[in-house]
Amino acid sequence: xxxxxxxxxxxxxxxxxxxxxxxxxxxxxxxxxxxxxxxxxxxxxxxxxxxxxxxxxxxxxxxxxxxxxxxxxxxxxxxxxxxxxxxxxxxxxxxxxxxxxxxxxxxxxxxxxxxxxxxxxxxxxxxxxxxxxxxxxxxxxxxxxxxxxxxxxxxxxxxxxxxxxxxxxxxxxxxxxxxxxxxxxxxxxxxxxxxxxxxxxxxxxxxxxxxxxxxxxxxxxxxxxxxxxxxxxxxxxxxxxxxxxxxxxxxxxxxxxxxxxxxxxxxxxxxxxxxxxxxxxxxxxxxxxxxxxxx
Amino acid sequence: xxxxxxxxxxxxxxxxxxxxxxxxxxxxxxxxxxxxxxxxxxxxxxxxxxxxxxxxxxxxxxxxxxxxxxxxxxxxxxxxxxxxxxxxxxxxxxxxxxxxxxxxxxxxxxxxxxxxxxxxxxxxxxxxxxxxxxxxxxxxxxxxxxxxxxxxxxxxxxxxxxxxxxxxxxxxxxxxxxxxxxxxxxxxxxxxxxxxxxxxxxxxxxxxxxxxxxxxxxx
Numbered sequence: 001x002x003x004x005x006x007x008x009x010x011x012x013x014x015x016x017x018x019x020x021x022x023x024x025x026x027x028x029x030x031x032x033x034x035x036x037x038x039x040x041x042x043x044x045x046x047x048x049x050x051x052x053x054x055x056x057x058x059x060x061x062x063x064x065x066x067x068x069x070x071x072x073x074x075x076x077x078x079x080x081x082x083x084x085x086x087x088x089x090x091x092x093x094x095x096x097x098x099x100x101x102x103x104x105x106x107x108x109x110x111x112x113x114x115x116x117x118x119x120x121x122x123x124x125x126x127x128x129x130x131x132x133x134x135x136x137x138x139x140x141x142x143x144x145x146x147x148x149x150x151x152x153x154x155x156x157x158x159x160x161x162x163x164x165x166x167x168x169x170x171x172x173x174x175x176x177x178x179x180x181x182x183x184x185x186x187x188x189x190x191x192x193x194x195x196x197x198x199x200x201x202x203x204x205x206x207x208x209x210x211x212x213x214x215x216x217x218x219x220x221x222x223x224x225x226x227x228x229x230x231x232x233x234x235x236x237x238x239x240x241x242x243x244x245x246x247x248x249x250x251x252x253x254x255x256x257x258x259x260x261x262x263x264x265x266x267x268x269x270x271x272x273x274x275x276x277x278x279x280x281x282x283x284x285x286x287x288x289x290x291x292x293x294x295x
Numbered sequence: 296x297x298x299x300x301x302x303x304x305x306x307x308x309x310x311x312x313x314x315x316x317x318x319x320x321x322x323x324x325x326x327x328x329x330x331x332x333x334x335x336x337x338x339x340x341x342x343x344x345x346x347x348x349x350x351x352x353x354x355x356x357x358x359x360x361x362x363x364x365x366x367x368x369x370x371x372x373x374x375x376x377x378x379x380x381x382x383x384x385x386x387x388x389x390x391x392x393x394x395x396x397x398x399x400x401x402x403x404x405x406x407x408x409x410x411x412x413x414x415x416x417x418x419x420x421x422x423x424x425x426x427x428x429x430x431x432x433x434x435x436x437x438x439x440x441x442x443x444x445x446x447x448x449x450x451x452x453x454x455x456x457x458x459x460x461x462x463x464x465x466x467x468x469x470x471x472x473x474x475x476x477x478x479x480x481x482x483x484x485x486x487x488x489x490x491x492x493x494x495x496x497x498x499x500x501x502x503x504x505x506x507x508x509x510x511x512x513x514x
Binding site: 002003006202203205206207208209210211212213214216217 | 344346366369370371372373374376378384386397398400401402403405449
């Protein structure tokens with residue numbers, strides 16, 4: 001406990017005395033943590049939106065124009081018995097045309113030119129969230145596609161897969177970049193801490209001669225790196241938060257529109273804690289590398 | 296307290312700093328090591344401080360064979376030794392009190408004990424009134440007194456001094472030697488390496504003369 005207290009007191013002193021070189025180490029860690037933080041910001045929001053979109057899944061069963069009411073009834077009972085639907089609604093051909101006219105006013109001239117109503121009647125099914133994940137929705141769609149009276153089924157989940165795939169790629173590329181930058185930051189911290197170590201050569205020599213435990217000799221250098229890492233990560237989080245707040249105030253409406261009403265949020269507390277801990281670990285690692293040259 | 300048996304230390308190119316040295320220093324004794332430059336005085340002190348390892352032979356201090364000590368045991372062993380160097384080796388960025396309390400601090404002694412012990416030894420060397428000063432504010436003699444205070448702060452059983460008066464004038468040298476005599480009077484074994492024959496004559500203690508790594512005279 002005394003060694004820990006001594007290490008942090010001396011480490012903090014060294015951080016304060018390190019001046020420009022210390023600021024450089026903090027900057028290196030900040031940059032690495034900004035990249036990692038931005039990556040986490042994108043992926044955490046992406047995953048949140050994906051979950052939301054997945055839980056809001058639905059599909060449409062388009063009926064043939066000549067489908068009988070018995071066939072429609074059979075389709076609806078198939079849906080009800082499957083237990084995957086949270087809600088079901090029948091949309092007649094007339095309702096579909098009215099919906100088109102309401103939603104696409106700019107295409108009113110086109111709709112006015114229809115001799116016959118080209119829109120099929122449909123049964124719109126809102127899925128229970130778990131039905132999507134456990135595959136029951138896909139099984140029902142397969143059964144419905146061969147049912148009598150069904151013209152087509154609108155159930156495109158591929159885009160969600162594509163978004164998830166893009167997120168995975170972004171995460172992997174970003175993680176690789178962040179790891180590379182974290183490594184560079186650790187090396188920078190190690191170099192800066194080693195500079196301080198050389199400045200304290202005589203002190204270290206005395207410590208060794210009086211039989212100071214290794215924790216007292218090396219601890220301050222690890223603590224110095226650890227503190228530089230913590231400060232770097234804290235600065236990175238501040239900058240990320242400022243950038244996020246600016247982006248939301250400038251493009252908040254556009255973002256909502258692009259995301260279909262979805263909002264973006266800053267990093268959850270858990271990830272903020274991880275980033276801080278990550279910065280401290282990177283810095284502490286750099287300090288540990290440098291400390292191997294002491295004692 | 297100290298026993299060496301056929302102790303040798305060879306540096307590169309077959310150069311012996313100590314050659315088959317056998318020597319005994321009793322508990323509570325005050326011994327001078329003297330001889331010309333390169334005689335092996337400082338090498339013997341470095342081996343005693345475990346800054347270096349012997350090439351062959353045995354070095355036993357307080358019943359412990361130093362060659363067999365592990366890292367943690369070396370640390371414990373060093374805590375029983377006080378050292379004084381010609382260039383004082385004080386930390387210029389720390390005050391006198393901090394320079395002295397630094398030793399108990401880094402060996403895990405509680406804060407109140409650190410201050411108390413540091414104040415006591417600074418008072419003993421007559422520098423308690425300057426404990427807030429920095430080493431650069433002091434004369435050479437005063438700096439060496441601080442170094443002595445630092446050497447004594449952990450109550451060592453053995454004090455090693457390598458040319459402790461090398462940077463001081465004769466009056467100050469004698470003053471430092473008197474301090475070391477007082478240390479010895481309290482039962483601490485003191486080994487002083489010096490080439491100052493006049494000082495040895497004035498203090499008048501057992502003197503081991505080395506030359507080319509061997510004992511050539513014991514007086």
